[in-house]
Every structure is written in structure tokens, then in C-alpha cells.
Amino acid sequence: MNASFRKNVLILLAVLIFSSFAGLHTVSAQVPDLVSRWNGDAVSGTTVLDTSGGNNGTIRGGVTIRPWEIGKNFHPDGNTGYVSMGNPENLNFGTDPFSLEVWFRLGLRGRGIPPGNIIRKSNYPVEGPGYGYWLKAGGDNRILEFYAGETAGIPGEPRGRVATTIDTDTWYHAVATKDSAGRMELYLNGELKGAAEAPGANTTSGAPFTLGAWADRFGVTETFFGVIGEVSVYSR
Numbered sequence: 001m002n003a004s005f006r007k008n009v010l011i012l013l014a015v016l017i018f019s020s021f022a023g024l025h026t027v028s029a030q031v032p033d034l035v036s037r038w039n040g041d042a043v044s045g046t047t048v049l050d051t052s053g054g055n056n057g058t059i060r061g062g063v064t065i066r067p068w069e070i071g072k073n074f075h076p077d078g079n080t081g082y083v084s085m086g087n088p089e090n091l092n093f094g095t096d097p098f099s100l101e102v103w104f105r106l107g108l109r110g111r112g113i114p115p116g117n118i119i120r121k122s123n124y125p126v127e128g129p130g131y132g133y134w135l136k137a138g139g140d141n142r143i144l145e146f147y148a149g150e151t152a153g154i155p156g157e158p159r160g161r162v163a164t165t166i167d168t169d170t171w172y173h174a175v176a177t178k179d180s181a182g183r184m185e186l187y188l189n190g191e192l193k194g195a196a197e198a199p200g201a202n203t204t205s206g207a208p209f210t211l212g213a214w215a216d217r218f219g220v221t222e223t224f225f226g227v228i229g230e231v232s233v234y235s236r
Helices: 003-021
Strands: 034-038 057-060 063-068 071-076 082-084 098-106 116-122 131-138 143-150 159-165 171-178 183-188 191-197 214-216 219-221 226-234
Touching (some): 063 226, 098 116, 098 131, 116 226, 131 171, 143 171, 159 183
Antiparallel strands (some): 034 226, 057 082, 063 071, 098 171, 098 226, 116 131, 131 143, 143 159, 183 191, 214 219
């Protein structure tokens, strides 16, 4: 199937999913409750423009912008490269619903190293609970993981995890959702790959929202080696 045609089909499917969440009966050009969207076509120097809001990002370390089948994309080097959007209030969802959408391709080197973050916003404090969410991929088992809730492993704190296997050097369209009741779902190329229940899971933290790495008190860690395409965040 032609890559451009496949992208258009999957985008239409994503619009249909979010339209159904909103209780709409027709598909409009605007996806409901879109908070932010970033892609490699909207980069000026080291600034990554938010094409649907005010959450512009900054390229840090080794990130190149490369044209692939689905337009220009972010290619972090798996070492120092990532994009940081800071800590905007509207990317902290607390226990409210949210969704993450991204095109990505895991590089061959991403298979043998620890999983790297495609999208990350979470903290791990010196003491007490941490909170946040992420979507990361890689490792020997080539796992794509969606996580939301408490991050330090404190007993009794709500958290949830959904995972599925992926291949290297393959384009994927991923949608990860958490609703107001705490149900988490992970879709890959339009197919539901798994679900989890995390009622009351809190995702608000003081950590920055990043693409390609986790940047918190441990520095730049869990870096992603591969390609990150268009990234969208929804408050639904």
C-alpha cells in the first residue's frame, strides 16, 4: 500500500475515533480537544512550533530533521537529542482524560538498548510519589509501552501500563488514551492492542514534556533512537 495513502487512511481513522469520543455524527476538519501538535515541518532553528497551540518546543542535543514518507520528522540520536516543551499547564492532566498520538519508527539500534521515550512527562522525586505519563519503545523485546499514574512504585498509588510488541525499521501510528474513569487503551495502526484500568491515576508533575528522552533530575536518560513523526496531544 502506498505510504501516503496509508497515512491518510490512518489519520481519517484517528479523526473518527476522536469524533466518536465527542459524540459527533460527522467528521469535521478540526479534531475536538486538540491541545498541541508538533512536526518536523514546523521548525525554525532550534524552535519547534506548536501548530495548534502555544506550547512551542526547543531542540536540545543531537536531533536532526529528516524527510521520510510522511513529511519531515524528528530524528533524535539516541544519546543527547530530544525536544523539550517545558511544563505548560495544559499538558498536565491530573486525573482528567487525555490522548497521545504519534507516528514513529524504531531504529535497529533501538532494539538492543533500554526502551527510549517517544513522549515523556513524568517525575521521580527524591522521596514520596512521582506522577506522569509516557509512551516509549525499544529494548530486546521491542516493546511499545503506554504508562500513566504514579511513577515511584509506592504501594496503593494508582497507575496503569499497556504494552505491545513492535518491529524495528517499521512505521507505526500509535494512539494512547486514558478516559475520566481511568481506562487506558493503546491502538497501533488503528487496532486496539491492549487496555488497563487505572482509576484515580494522577498524571500531573513538574517535569517537562519531552520528545525523544526523559529529562528530569537524573539528567537526559532513556533516549529514543529512531524517527518521531507528527505528535498530537488531546484533552480527551
